[in-house]
Amino acid sequence: MFLLPLLLGGCSCQRDAGDASRAHAAAAAQPNDAASGDALGDIPIPALSAVAAGADSEGRVVRHYLNAVMRGDRAAADAFWSTGRSLGADDAALRALPGLRTLRVETDAPIARDEDQPSRLREVPVRIRAATADGVQRYKGWYRLRPKPDGSGWEIHAASLQPMLD
Structure with a gap:
């Protein structure tokens, strides 16, 4: 007599078929490739980097440097260089622009x-x-960066900018 309700209704300790299918779907949705870890998916593979994790990217360092140039903050701009200051860098013309109003990079x-x-x-x-008081000037070139000695981020090592004609 007690067995009949168990056979017809199932036991409360049994897993619901919906729970099993949801668990299977969740497992299938988990990525299992080399980018996310090993074949078991539990050990992440770190990306190779010459600088510390969380450091600004190379492009961001260049943009921060040029933002300091735009503000006219020579000390802050010089701090981005590996030598602690720009020594006759090929971007000296940009740094010396009079009446600099805006800089788009x-x-x-x-x-x-x-x-x-x-x-x-x-x-x-x-x-x-x-953009200066005298008009707009355009430059094209590059900044070379290397890791800081302590590996905490990137620093500017060299630059080459050439004016572009409209």
Whole structure:
């Protein structure tokens, strides 16, 4: 007599078929490839980087540097250089623009300029539009960056900018 309700209604300790299918669907939705970890999906593979995790990207460092140039903050701009200051860098013309009002910077993806793994010399192609009291000037070129000695981020090592004609 007690067995009849168990046979007809099932036991409360049994798994619901809906729960089983939801668990299977959730497991199937989990990525299981080399980008997310090993074949079991539980050990992530860190990306190779010459600088500390969480450090600004190469392009962001260049944009922060040019923002300091735009503000006219020479000390802050110089701090982005590996030497602690710009020593006759090829962007001196940009730094010396009188009456700089706005600076628009477009950066492309960094290019490795060495064969180290991870790369320790990166080049960031740039296009710059500088608006001054006298008009608009455009530049095209690159900034080369290398890791800071302590590996905490990137610093500018060299630059090359050429004026563009309209």
